[in-house]
Amino acid sequence: MPDLPYRRIAIAGGSRGIGAALALALAGPGRELWLCARDGPPLEETARACRDKGAQVRCHSCDLSQPGAAAAWLDEMGEGRAPDLLIVAVGIFGGRPDGAVVTPEAVMRQVIAVNLTGALALAEAGALRMRCAGRGQIVLLGSLAARDPLPDAPAYSASKAGLACYARALRADLAGSGVGVLLVEPGHVETRQTAQHQGALPLLMSPPAAAERILRALDRGRSSMAFPRRAVLALWLLDLLPAAWRAAVLARHRFSVHNLAPPAPPVARGPGGED
Numbered sequence: 459m460p461d462l463p464y465r466r467i468a469i470a471g472g473s474r475g476i477g478a479a480l481a482l483a484l485a486g487p488g489r490e491l492w493l494c495a496r497d498g499p500p501l502e503e504t505a506r507a508c509r510d511k512g513a514q515v516r517c518h519s520c521d522l523s524q525p526g527a528a529a530a531w532l533d534e535m536g537e538g539r540a541p542d543l544l545i546v547a548v549g550i551f552g553g554r555p556d557g558a559v560v561t562p563e564a565v566m567r568q569v570i571a572v573n574l575t576g577a578l579a580l581a582e583a584g585a586l587r588m589r590c591a592g593r594g595q596i597v598l599l600g601s602l603a604a605r606d607p608l609p610d611a612p613a614y615s616a617s618k619a620g621l622a623c624y625a626r627a628l629r630a631d632l633a634g635s636g637v638g639v640l641l642v643e644p645g646h647v648e649t650r651q652t653a654q655h656q657g658a659l660p661l662l663m664s665p666p667a668a669a670e671r672i673l674r675a676l677d678r679g680r681s682s683m684a685f686p687r688r689a690v691l692a693l694w695l696l697d698l699l700p701a702a703w704r705a706a707v708l709a710r711h712r713f714s715v716h717n718l719a720p721p722a723p724p725v726a727r728g729p730g731g732e733d
């Protein structure tokens with residue numbers, strides 16, 4: 459693992475999955491970890507493991523989709539204090555329920571409220587504090603689904619495309635301020651999200667492996683990164699195709715290109731025969 463120069467580190471989504479793996483990889487003597495998540499008990503478990511590695515840890519359990527929640531969390535650091543590194547690793551998948559032909563509106567609203575509104579509110583609150591401090595680094599967890607939309611998770615894919623667009627806007631806004639923005643777009647990582655998936659995911663990566671890649675990208679000063687490489691290359695090649703060919707290839711790989719799986723069995727469609 460690279461030895462990164464951050465001391466005060468805030469991780470939203472630090473209770474499980476990629477966020478927890480990043481917390482563990484960053485934990486060590488001299489590090490102050492501020493962990494936040496929706497679920498209290500797993501958050502405490504991650505905190506304990508990080509303390510065992512010598513870090514000081516503060517936990518905060520909240521729902522970041524609620525107005526004011528992001529700023530309230532960062533305010534706990536004290537007036538005028540900003541994180542050196544803020545990692546926004548919150549997210550919900552909100553896939554279409556089995557047998558449904560549309561995503562329920564309540565699910566779509568919740569996905570956007572967490573993955574987009576909540577993530578943006580936190581990044582903005584962090585950017586404000588870092589701008590005043592004249593330094594800092596923000597990491598946003600997007601997804602390859604932004605480039606390769608998942609047919610059964612349209613709200614999720616749209617939320618990640620929105621986040622990718624926001625990352626570009628934020629990077630431009632913060633240019634010259636001393637604050638950096640890294641957008642991370644993973645394929646499948648073995649977490650609670652992918653555990654719900656039926657069938658094999660051939661390019662599944664472990665959370666510690668994903669965390670290592672993210673930290674290496676930070677060390678190299680990258681502003682965006684995507685993995686695994688095989689899926690990124692496939693998407694890049696697809697982008698070279700004329701739009702109609704691209705659509706045909708995507709349709710063949712019904713579920714997802716970043717999965718690179720064989721075509722999934724046909725999905726039952728509702729009246730209107732859309733697809």
Ligand SMILES: NC(=O)C1=CN([C@@H]2O[C@H](COP(=O)(O)OP(=O)(O)OC[C@H]3O[C@@H](n4cnc5c(N)ncnc54)[C@H](O)[C@@H]3O)[C@@H](O)[C@H]2O)C=CC1
Nearest residue numbers: 471473475476495496497521522548549599601646647649
């Ligand atoms: N697992 C995967 O294959 C991939 C995950 N990602 C993204 O990476 C990020 C982390 O994903 P995973 O570790 O897989 O997820 P996970 O389900 O293991 O963990 C999600 C974290 O977000 C927190 N969270 C969810 N809703 C929240 C809310 N309303 N308020 C506060 N915290 C909330 C949870 O408490 C948890 O700590 C997400 O943004 C996800 O979309 C992107 C690509 C692939």
Ligand SMILES: O=C(O)C(=O)C[C@H](O)C(=O)CO
Nearest residue numbers: 601602603645646651652655
């Ligand atoms: O961004 C992604 O890609 C994912 O999060 C993948 C999902 O977790 C998934 O495939 C769940 O079925």
